[in-house]
Amino acid sequence: MSEAEPAAPERARWKFLRDLAIIVVVALFASFVVRTYLVRSFFIPSVSMERTLLVGDRVLVNELVPGVVPVRRGDVVVFRDPGGWLGPAQGDDLIKRVIGLPGDTVSCCGVAGELSVNGHPVHEPYVVLQPGSPRVAAEDFSVTVPEGRLWVMGDNRSRSADSRIHGSVPESDVVGRAFVTTWPVSRWSVLSRYGGVWDAVPDPS
Template sequence: MTDTADTAQSPTLQTSKAGRSAWKFLRDLLVIVLIAIVVSFFIKTFLVRSFYIPSASMENTLQINDRILVNELQPKVFGLAHGDVVVFTDPGGWLPASPPSPDQNSFGQAVNGFLTFIGLGTADSDDHLIKRVIGLPGDHVVCCGASGQIEVNGKPLDEPYIIRPANGAAGAVPFDVTVPAGQLWVMGDNRYNSQDSSRNQNLPGKGFVPIDDVVGRAFVITWPVNRWTWLGDYPDVFAGVG
């Protein structure tokens, strides 16, 4: 006959096993979180990145505070096309100097900065611009033709996505440029309220955006939910421009 005292576990032993189980759970949870952070960082660095829209320059396509996802494989791996909506860093002088942020060491800013680092936050959105590609390298782009439309390589563009005054031209500032190699000519859809190529012709870069400054192509609005939609490049608008 077996003594029950030999088979019953003492409270101390039970507590020890529970402690080891809890530690294993916390250890596994920590590993999962670390893996998720590393994966998010690599996705943000090489594949997809999140931004919010801080201005009205791309209305009505994009509204203030929309959240978007940007495909970072363009233009690094795949090229850009006319009509693509792209996010890029300031080519120099396009954005005003940012005032110092209050409470730099606040917990909220630290969390947002960390989320941005791993690709889940949008703290650096104010340091970037978003516009539509109108001219690719080698294109001759003019504003505006006799019809008031922008012309690319002699073809007038019928642009359904832009905002302009009634009977107003498709651009607020005239220009007649040929896009250099490795550069882009970009414009906001809200043509009379956009700090785009046309308004920066007096800067050293003459309004052109180096392709190397492009972070990627915006391809979807993710927030708010009622504005979820894919962002197209309107191939019909640019058909025949070469």
């Protein structure tokens, strides 16, 4: 071995440090990509989604929806204010549940007070109607959702200013689908779209 050639332990140490540096750089890059383009955290500021989401909850949002993964009925989505939904001091994003897809006819209300979509009554187990509190909008309506738009409503139907007041939301304004509550720890849970309820809804004829 020549004097210029490093000893085996030294070579191993430098190889370890090099590999460690590569791992750290790759991990930081992956974290940046995930946080910037795939998953974001959002804070819940209002009561419109109670009991599913409470004021102060934090949720993770999958930003592959709707660009890569399609929106489905029952999804809880974050979307940018299409204009006029929020006051100037309330931020730019809202969170509601998708009730109607493009072409769907959403009607309210049936004999039991339930919605129907494409003529199919939807029994929503997550809905809150506070006793003695009037609905935000008129109870009876029938709307066909335009192409490229979504009909969204809050789970707290008595306290949600949603599509009943503001109309449908452009699908292009959807930031992503909320899929888990991460904070506080006591509230950790996966957000269900209640597939058993919504998958029974027929497509528009």
